[in-house]
């Protein structure tokens with residue numbers, strides 16, 4: 001039950017307008033040449049909020065910045081779902097609490113956070 005609940009909520013999150021707005025904000029149109037008719041040809045790319053490089057669709061991920069303030073996003077829903085409300089609040093956060101990261105930057109950030117969680121330290 002808990003697992004299905006969490007999976008369903010995470011799926012719902014994928015459709016969140018906050019998430020799509022965050023993606024739209026990171027969108028950049030890059031000129032990649034010209035069509036035969038002379039019009040400029042553009043390709044949509046996304047700027048990583050950390051390294052600043054441009055990436056193709058599918059190579060970026062929506063990251064919850066709130067992890068830095070130790071919100072409960074990366075912490076699973078408790079077995080008894082006692083942390084349901086804060087968990088949902090951190091999952092369905094505002095656009096401003098999100099950033100677009102490339103897969104490399106996201107993996108590094110997550111690894112750093114996991115080390116922090118394991119260390120038991122009170123500050124990141």
Ligand SMILES: [Zn+2]
Pocket residue numbers: 048049050051052053101102103104105106
């Ligand atoms: Zn990056």
